[in-house]
Amino acid sequence: MNVSEIPRPERARQAPPVDVPVLTWWASIYPHAFVAPNPFYRLPLPGAFGEGAWSFAPVDHPDGIDDPDEVHEAFEARAKASAHTLSWPEARARAAPEAPPELSDRAAWLLAIQGHAPARGPELLALQHRLEAWMQAERWFLPTDGRLPPAGEPAIGRFLEALGAHEVLAISEFDEVSTSIPVSALRPGAPALRLTRRLPDGREQGRPVDRLHLPDPGVLLAWGFDCAEALIGMTDAALSRARPDAFFEARPLGPDAFCDVFNPPDFLRPAR
Template structure:
């Protein structure tokens, strides 16, 4: 284990809690939500419900698509989709299928039939799959609410490989603001890490991930609990950075 682990994304070769042993006390896996986008006209149906835009394919999204998600996106939980599509199947099986569909596509090991049902449900309900990689637009306002609990007005934002950072006011993540991008990052301009050294909070994202990993000191947890802001769960001693793959799959790949 090399480098400044207080800001580094964990290695895939050791459990998350082992990676941050002696630095952070607990780690929360925060899922990127599914989402739909309200129409700009703010029209409502006769029943009083929101009217949503249709789902755009990946190759037909405008340049300001992230801003549209941030300002008019409505989050939908994985639990809701699980219950609607495959309530008879265990969470681990359904979540693996969602993650692979969002990041890689159809995979035999996820069950093609299950993935087709998930895709059809999303299309029928104007629902986008969870975004992968760095901080997604739909979560920026939630991140602002969460990090503001710690009495800090600024956070250090990092790029993917921690080559470049910027000190940013948390206000840039408010819903009314455009999506925040790191202008000098070497790879993606998305935010891949957010760090508050005091009281000790790191939010970090990994390649082909549909989750934020939130590492916290006990002192930080006394101030704010991530489960009050994000859908997810706490890591245990056997949780790896690759949170959806079964442990036996990870060991076989390594």
């Protein structure tokens, strides 16, 4: 792919494809790139304190609602309002401190997007079981996959506010919906962020947020399919105002990094 043939405005609001290095895709736009894993999180049970005061399943928070979609929305709202979050290194330190960081990242990523991966070897599978046992014991949820995580919205909102933003462009997958929203919509008291797409028959369909774009001073946060993390592109001006690692887990990416950060080449091909 010849990146120079793709219009700069298009690349500025799109995550790179899998076959182009991140910083090559964003060349002349975002000289700084980060990967920001969606956090592990857990929720306090209403009125409960101390040991055992954490929920572990959405059905723990039905709020008297019978409709499954509404239960899910209520759960997301509570995750945004009151979740305690944990970074991937902190999760590894609690679940398997001796595990190699790269293997731990891969185990968490695969659990979030796919589940168990027995074909990838016994070491990784054993680590996945240890992560699950730790989450079950301490009532942590896996990172949200494929979208802006409700539990992470408040931290992302604080990051955007530190950049001086009052509004941000929210974009759904495939650019079905794009609309400017106030950064205050990311604060804990607001509903979990979803976009609305109007179907040809007039019905409305909720769509998750795939990207957040701030043209000035120049920032893109992009989630996507088969991910439990955001890619972040930033201009020099943006980075001088606020570093993402001051607000949430964010790791810098080098010139050879591709968008599938936790997926080494050929990793998901069938084992021979």
